[in-house]
Amino acid sequence: MAFHARFVADSVLGDELRTNDFARPVREQRRAALDQLFRSEVLVGGTLGATLYGPEGRVTYSTDHALIGRASRRPATSMETSVQEWAGTKALNVYVPVRVGQGEAGTFALHQDYGPIAASARKAFIPVAGVLELALIGLYLSLFPLLRRVTRRLRGHLEEIEHQALHDGLTGLPNRDLFRRRIDEALAEAQQRRTGVSVLLLDLDRFKEINDTLGHQSGDLLLQALAKRLETLIRDTDTVARLGGDEFAIVSPGAGNEGDALVLAERIRAGLEAPFALAGLTVEVEASVGIALYPDHGDDVEALIRHADVAMYNGKKTHRPMLYSPKDDHYSPDRLALVGELRRAIANRELVIHYQPRVELATGDVHAVEALVRWDHPERGLLSPGEFLPLAEHTGMIRPLTRYVMDAALADCAGWAQEGLRPGVSVNLSARDLLDADLPREVESLLSKHGVDPTLLEVEITEHTILTDPERARIVLERLRDLGVRLSIDDFGTGFSSLGQLKRLPVDVLKIDRSFVLNMEHDDNDDVIVRSTIELGHNLGLRVVAEGVETQETWGRLAQLGCDTAQGFFISRPLPRVVLVEWLKKRGSEEPPRRMRLVG
Ligand code: C2E
Ligand code: MG
Ligand code: MG
Numbered sequence: 001m002a003f004h005a006r007f008v009a010d011s012v013l014g015d016e017l018r019t020n021d022f023a024r025p026v027r028e029q030r031r032a033a034l035d036q037l038f039r040s041e042v043l044v045g046g047t048l049g050a051t052l053y054g055p056e057g058r059v060t061y062s063t064d065h066a067l068i069g070r071a072s073r074r075p076a077t078s079m080e081t082s083v084q085e086w087a088g089t090k091a092l093n094v095y096v097p098v099r100v101g102q103g104e105a106g107t108f109a110l111h112q113d114y115g116p117i118a119a120s121a122r123k124a125f126i127p128v129a130g131v132l133e134l135a136l137i138g139l140y141l142s143l144f145p146l147l148r149r150v151t152r153r154l155r156g157h158l159e160e161i162e163h164q165a166l167h168d169g170l171t172g173l174p175n176r177d178l179f180r181r182r183i184d185e186a187l188a189e190a191q192q193r194r195t196g197v198s199v200l201l202l203d204l205d206r207f208k209e210i211n212d213t214l215g216h217q218s219g220d221l222l223l224q225a226l227a228k229r230l231e232t233l234i235r236d237t238d239t240v241a242r243l244g245g246d247e248f249a250i251v252s253p254g255a256g257n258e259g260d261a262l263v264l265a266e267r268i269r270a271g272l273e274a275p276f277a278l279a280g281l282t283v284e285v286e287a288s289v290g291i292a293l294y295p296d297h298g299d300d301v302e303a304l305i306r307h308a309d310v311a312m313y314n315g316k317k318t319h320r321p322m323l324y325s326p327k328d329d330h331y332s333p334d335r336l337a338l339v340g341e342l343r344r345a346i347a348n349r350e351l352v353i354h355y356q357p358r359v360e361l362a363t364g365d366v367h368a369v370e371a372l373v374r375w376d377h378p379e380r381g382l383l384s385p386g387e388f389l390p391l392a393e394h395t396g397m398i399r400p401l402t403r404y405v406m407d408a409a410l411a412d413c414a415g416w417a418q419e420g421l422r423p424g425v426s427v428n429l430s431a432r433d434l435l436d437a438d439l440p441r442e443v444e445s446l447l448s449k450h451g452v453d454p455t456l457l458e459v460e461i462t463e464h465t466i467l468t469d470p471e472r473a474r475i476v477l478e479r480l481r482d483l484g485v486r487l488s489i490d491d492f493g494t495g496f497s498s499l500g501q502l503k504r505l506p507v508d509v510l511k512i513d514r515s516f517v518l519n520m521e522h523d524d525n526d527d528v529i530v531r532s533t534i535e536l537g538h539n540l541g542l543r544v545v546a547e548g549v550e551t552q553e554t555w556g557r558l559a560q561l562g563c564d565t566a567q568g569f570f571i572s573r574p575l576p577r578v579v580l581v582e583w584l585k586k587r588g589s590e591e592p593p594r595r596m597r598l599v600g
Helices: 002-016 019-023 028-041 114-123 126-166 176-193 207-214 216-233 258-271 301-318 333-347 385-395 398-418 439-450 463-467 470-483 499-504 514-519 524-539 552-561 577-589
Strands: 047-053 059-062 080-086 089-099 104-113 197-205 239-244 247-252 276-278 281-283 286-294 351-360 366-377 381-383 424-428 457-462 486-492 509-512 543-546
Touching: 019 028, 019 047, 019 059, 019 104, 028 059, 028 176, 047 089, 089 114, 104 114, 126 176, 176 197, 176 239, 176 247, 176 286, 176 301, 197 207, 197 258, 197 301, 207 216, 207 281, 216 239, 216 247, 216 258, 216 276, 216 281, 247 258, 258 286, 286 301, 333 366, 333 385, 333 398, 351 398, 351 577, 366 385, 366 398, 366 577, 385 398, 398 424, 398 439, 398 577, 424 486, 439 457, 439 470, 457 463, 457 470, 463 470, 463 486, 470 486, 509 514, 509 524, 514 524, 514 552, 524 543, 524 552
Parallel strands: 366 424, 424 457, 457 486, 486 509, 509 543
Antiparallel strands: 047 059, 047 104, 080 089, 089 104, 197 247, 197 286, 239 247, 276 281, 351 366, 366 381
16 A cells, blocks of 8 residues: 555656646646546545645645645655544555655545554564565565666656557647647646637638549648748747647737737737748648637636637637627637527527529519528517627538528419519528438428429539538539429639639529629729629620619629629519519519619
8 A cells, every 4th residue: 555655646646747746736727637647547446535635735636625725734755654534534544755846746645444454464464464464565665766667668658658649640740639738737727827818710711622633642742841840930828739630729818908919919920921832832821710718718728729719610600809798709609509409599589581682784674683691680670680690500500491492482472473573592502511411302302292393493502512522512402403403503703613623513503602793983993803703704605683782883883794693782673472472473574774763
């Protein structure tokens, strides 16, 4: 038992314990870590528990948490034993002085249930027990030098294994486990000094594309080069780690506030600007960066990593390093409450659909309307899709939501047909929808449920949506196309889809993103983009729709450029179903050339 205590103190604890563990009663998080360490490494057989004492004799940690913080014994200078009650049980206690790092740190104690020891001592002759104990001590002393050598070698091996366990094989950077440890250490120090810590998460944009086009080997080379580059961009006190895939992370105890963190993020961004040379090719990379700060955004490892991740995800949209903000956090308690409400909203049919007409520029005819979902929230009023779609997309609610919208839009489409109106309807899909192989079957059954001609249905997908998994998306889209459903690429020009990809997809329509159309009157570049997109679409045999047409001038210019169809506030805002029917009837009765009026 004494031997066990000494061995534990020498080999296991010397590495695992920190000076801080003896300096003051440990915090809750560290206490949990120590509980685990002791449970897995130390507590064997009849061992009741273990205790750490600081240099002044205060209990800084004990497996019996009630003892933590109590002052109870002077520090041990060499191994000592006692038979005394411990945590309500008579125990054999062994105290061993422990060094952590260089100096003397405190005392480590193991408490062994005395009952079985006493019983076996009583059973045997007590003198025999005494002799045995002496013999054991003799044996221990004689074996000590050998043991030290073995321990040293063992420790060498252990260090190697530990290095492997805590570092990433490809780049040699610390891995996720070590990264968490480093954050933990930085937090302990920051707490003491009342300073801050920043945690940055980096994710390469388009790494998958690089990997797919240049091959995995080049992908690996890029990650290695990137790791080296990142190491040159941080300070000695910072740690850069690879968390997996193309995700890297930095913990910086030096960057303790927003300003410092943003400066660091900017240094990283600028540092990644120079292209990487890979086997004769130069590759440019860009990374999205998310930042979470201690103490503002969280005070433990989990919260900081998760919040930096949320910020990074938002950074992907803005292409700027982003600080965590609870309002963008889909998992914050507020948002979680909303998830429950959204589920209820779908069940209670609180989601409503507004329809925005699309008008043929040449004839003024309306061949189609776009279904745009809104949430008629009992307390918050009418919520726009931007306020709840990201939530639905993050929580698996998007599939039921899409089904709901599709069902309602097809029901309305069937209703219009009965009133002698015949616009088709287009429904927006999200990435998750396209990854679901069941979608085509679902669409087919909704079409037949409402008796709508499949050619009247169009689905809109963004370039971004396809990029998540182009192969799977293509399969789903082809099956939709086989049903007769039309397909349009929404927000065209904002993503990265290549012409090659576009050509491979069964697309019928390109919708030019409204950001280009809105400004084309004032911005020559936007005008050029719109013009060339129209040409591109026509060359590929597609029809081209311009979104965001707000003025007569834009309408005129689009007509001049030969654009096929326009959609925007100049023609009509998205309208509730009943209002749309009125609007369509009124237009139908007007004689061409129809005047464009602003409605809504
Ligand atoms: P989107 O598909 O690009 O839809 C067009 C958006 O532009 C609509 O915003 C519409 O109100 C707005 N818009 C139309 N004309 C103009 C204009 O002249 N000027 C300006 N400034 N804006 C105009 P909304 O309804 O807020 O929808 C935003 C986005 O939410 C949609 O963009 C679409 O991506 C998504 N969305 C809407 N409904 C659904 C849905 O049922 N399912 C899915 N997955 N996404 C949807
Ligand atoms: Mg759309
Ligand atoms: Mg759009």
